[in-house]
Amino acid sequence: MDASPIDPSAKPRKLPRRPASTLAEKWTTVDGVDVFYRESPDPPADARVMAHVHGFGLSGRYLLPTAERLADEFHTYVPDLPGFGRSGKAKGMLDIPDLAHAALRFFDDRGVDKATLVGNSMGCPVIIEFAHRYPERIDRAVLVSPAGGLYNQPLRRAIGQLSSDAPREPFKMATVAVPDYVRFGVPSTLRMFRALTQYPSLQRLLEMRIPTLVVLGQRDPLLPHAHRVDEVASQTDSHVLVVLLEGAAHAINYSHPGQLAHVIRAFMDDRPIENDPAWPGHVRLYEVHRGKHHPPAKA
Template structure:
């Protein structure tokens, strides 16, 4: 049976933040943080896989999806502060955070100023590789990745990019390129899994392992035969990794209490 999502709107971050919510009330909270230009829509395949065991919220950050943003594109700190405000407003602090691509930069920045909001973290394909921090190299890698994803992903992204508008997408991309994620990873002190598809050209294995090495409590996972956007193209595999992390976190908290 297809799991349907509910639209949740919350006054936060100076706007009305939308999230698609799936799963039973009272189940452990999971929050999905999207990548560049993306909305809740490209997280729905993963959210549906998780919804039998978790209460999943796929949030639209300001300016993307169904959440209105300011005229000027927010930088990484602006996006992470918006995420923090929404987490507080909805009582989802301590949830498992699952981020893809540029969303990983937002979550890592969240750890700098609001570590109290962090539960366990799953970073799927964290950008930007510091060894390829240029527009041409990043765009080239994205083009290579396209054929390695499910064909329908292109339709979802096209809709999201049209909704956001080229000015916002390009402006956000420039902010992401200027964000040195490697200098902030030590702030992320909760259990963190860095996962990539083993055919992901955007996040090479060497960069993913470098990210893990810079984390206080990081580990590495890889999904065979998959590209960059595991939440859409390999949702079952990513859901398995996420639920294992969530179970481990909850078990540890029960022992402590």
């Protein structure tokens, strides 16, 4: 049978827009602010809730590679906090406590009673503040490449650190990060940087009394060396487990999602932190510190 003739006057059929994520993209309104978020499309009924918190000036887009790998096992949320990404802006400029409160109100809106929070960079101080203010609402904390404090001051030093980090990240990371930074704007950057570097991250981290995983990139110029982290963490009777990922820089959630998802699963199930033999030779995990009161790994 002959094929039907093509009508040259017909308009070409538009292909549907490729979804930015395998997670469902949704909107809600929290305290009068439009909030954009992504969510597991069909999580198991008994799945533990896990929310991913983005970094400075960014949206949740760059967290998706890791979040998607965990979305079948955990009821996953990846919100753009107010003032970031596609979400609207709240009145006034948000600081770290404000962002922690915004995360709480997002959970209230979604009916989430308790969650594990996974953050990168600035998302880590937000999680630390959340645990400080609302300890009954957080189950565990995963802090990936925590930023802020004296090591990133002054601004010119932080800019230099970010410049050093950029060539160490996957090239595609720029296609995600640059539009987010442009949207965030210079005035917001200056105000948010001041709030981030003045926040007492280390003090609050050492006060936390929930199981906490810290994942550091061995090539991350924004963080002190892992030995310094171990030295500081050892000064307190903490619940902190520190793991070093060889070959990674700052944006581990984007550059090494398979390895990060692997270590998060092990942490959530209190299993030993072990390397997968299928990984490239330059990628390995090393346990740097295990707090005295961290749950012992189940063999």
